[in-house]
Amino acid sequence: MRKKFKFSQVVTPLGTPPLKGEEMGKLAVYEPGEILVEDGRILEIGDKTSPAPYTEEYFGTIAIPALVDAHNHLPFGGERLREFQMKLEGHSYMEIARAGGGIRATVKATREASFDELLQVSLQRAFWIIKNGTASTEAKSGYGLNLQDEIKQLRVARALGEVLPLDVVPVFLGGHDVPPGEDKEDYLQKLINEIMPRVAQEGLSDYFDAFCEEGVYSPDEVERMFRAAKEMGFKLRLHTDEFSHTGAIPMAVDMGAVSVDHILYASAEDIKKIAGSDTVAVLMPTVSFFLRLDRYAPAREIIDGGGAVALGTDFNPGSSPALSMFFPLWLAVFKMKMSMEEALAAATLNAAHVLGLGHRVGSLEPGKKADFLVLDLKDYRQIFYYFSEPRLVAVYKEGKRVISLPRQWEGM
Numbered sequence: 001m002r003k004k005f006k007f008s009q010v011v012t013p014l015g016t017p018p019l020k021g022e023e024m025g026k027l028a029v030y031e032p033g034e035i036l037v038e039d040g041r042i043l044e045i046g047d048k049t050s051p052a053p054y055t056e057e058y059f060g061t062i063a064i065p066a067l068v069d070a071h072n073h074l075p076f077g078g079e080r081l082r083e084f085q086m087k088l089e090g091h092s093y094m095e096i097a098r099a100g101g102g103i104r105a106t107v108k109a110t111r112e113a114s115f116d117e118l119l120q121v122s123l124q125r126a127f128w129i130i131k132n133g134t135a136s137t138e139a140k141s142g143y144g145l146n147l148q149d150e151i152k153q154l155r156v157a158r159a160l161g162e163v164l165p166l167d168v169v170p171v172f173l174g175g176h177d178v179p180p181g182e183d184k185e186d187y188l189q190k191l192i193n194e195i196m197p198r199v200a201q202e203g204l205s206d207y208f209d210a211f212c213e214e215g216v217y218s219p220d221e222v223e224r225m226f227r228a229a230k231e232m233g234f235k236l237r238l239h240t241d242e243f244s245h246t247g248a249i250p251m252a253v254d255m256g257a258v259s260v261d262h263i264l265y266a267s268a269e270d271i272k273k274i275a276g277s278d279t280v281a282v283l284m285p286t287v288s289f290f291l292r293l294d295r296y297a298p299a300r301e302i303i304d305g306g307g308a309v310a311l312g313t314d315f316n317p318g319s320s321p322a323l324s325m326f327f328p329l330w331l332a333v334f335k336m337k338m339s340m341e342e343a344l345a346a347a348t349l350n351a352a353h354v355l356g357l358g359h360r361v362g363s364l365e366p367g368k369k370a371d372f373l374v375l376d377l378k379d380y381r382q383i384f385y386y387f388s389e390p391r392l393v394a395v396y397k398e399g400k401r402v403i404s405l406p407r408q409w410e411g412m
C-alpha cells in the first residue's frame with residue numbers, strides 16, 4: 001500500500017553511518033518535504049516526489065526520523081526511590097552502591113520478578129518510550145547476573161520488540177557487576193564458561209557489554225571477558241570512565257568495540273584513539289544531570305577530532321530514569337556543546353548504527369523503514385529553541401501512525 005505525506009519541512013541526516021566529524025553536522029533539509037511510502041518503507045523523499053494523492057498532509061509541521069535510543073537498560077525490576085532521595089541529600093552514586101544500594105539492589109528486584117511481571121513493567125515503560133518519539137531502542141540485561149535471570153531479561157527484551165511498534169535490540173550486559181555475595185573470580189568463570197555460551201547458542205543477543213570502573217571490573221578483567229565474547233561471535237560494547245579514568249578505552253577500541261559509553265573521564269589520548277576509529281562514543285548526558293555531576297562527556301573534542309558520537313538515555317533505575325530521547329538531545333546542545341545538527345544525527349543515524357540497525361532506520365532515505373515524528377514546529381532548530389516541550393503530534397512506525405496527539409484544543 002502506498003501513502004504520501006506532506007510537511008512544511010523534512011529534516012534528516014544522510015549517508016552510511018557512523019557519521020564522523022564534520023559529516024555529523026550536515027543534515028538534508030527539504031522545504032516543503034514529501035515522503036512517499038510503500039508497505040512501510042520509504043520509496044521516495046524530497047521537496048517533490050512522484051505524483052500520488054496525499055494520504056496525510058500536515059500543514060505547518062516538520063518531520064524528522066524517529067529517535068533511536070543507543071543505550072537503555074529497560075527490562076529491570078523495581079525502582080530506587082529511597083536511593084534517589086539519598087542522592088538529593090548529598091550522597092554520591094558510588095557511596096550508595098558500596099552501602100548495598102546501586103546495581104545490586106536492582107539485581108535483587110529483577111531476580112524476584114517473574115517473566116510476566118518483568119514483561120508487564122517493561123511494556124508500560126516501552127509505551128512511554130514510544131510516546132516520546134523513540135521507535136528503536138536498546139534493551140540491556142545485566143540485572144540478572146546469573147544464567148536464568150539474564151536469559152529472562154533478554155527474553156523480555158525480545159518479546160517487547162515482537163508485540164510493540166518498536167525495534168528492540170537486546171544487549172547482554174553480563175559484565176555489569178559482581179553478583180551480590182559472590183566471589184568475582186567465580187562469577188567471571190561462570191560468565192565465560194556457562195552464561196555467555198548459552199546466550200550465544202540461543203541467539204538472545206548479538207552484543208556483549210560490561211562495566212569498567214573502580215570497584216567493579218578492571219580493564220584486564222574486561223579484556224578477559226571481551227576475548228571470550230569475541231570468540232563466541234558477540235559484538236562488543238563497554239560502559240567505561242563514567243566516574244573515574246580507567247585506561248580501558250584504548251583496549252576496547254583495539255578490540256573493535258562498536259561503542260564506548262559514558263567516557264566522562266576519557267583522556268586526550270583516549271579521545272584521539274576514539275576519533276581515529278570506527279568505535280562510536282555513546283553519550284548519555286542525562287546521567288550527569290540526574291547525578292548532579294559537574295562533568296559532561298567530551299563530545300565536542302571527539303567530533304572535532306573526526307570521531308563519531310551517538311546519544312542514549314541510559315534509562316536505568318540508578319543513574320538515569322529518563323525515558324525520552326528529547327532530554328539527551330537538549331543536553332547535548334546545552335551541556336556538551338554539540339550543534340543542533342550533530343545532536344540530531346547522534347540521536348538517529350549514529351544511534352541506529354550502534355544497534356546494528358543503521359541500514360534500516362535512523363534516517364529518512366529510500367529503502368529504510370518509514371519511522372518518523374511529526375512535530376508542531378516550522379523549523380527543526382525550534383526543537384532546541386523551544387526546549388522542554390518537543391511538540392510531538394504523531395509518531396509513525398513503518399508508515400503507520402502509532403501515536404497521535406491533537407494540535408490544539410477542541411473547539412478552538
Ligand code: NIG
Pocket residue numbers: 102103106211239242287314316317318319320
Ligand atoms: O549506565 N554504569 C553502570 N550502569 C548504569 C547504572 C546502573 C544502575 O545504577 O543501576 C549506568 O549508569
Ligand code: FE
Pocket residue numbers: 071073239314316
Ligand atoms: Fe548504562
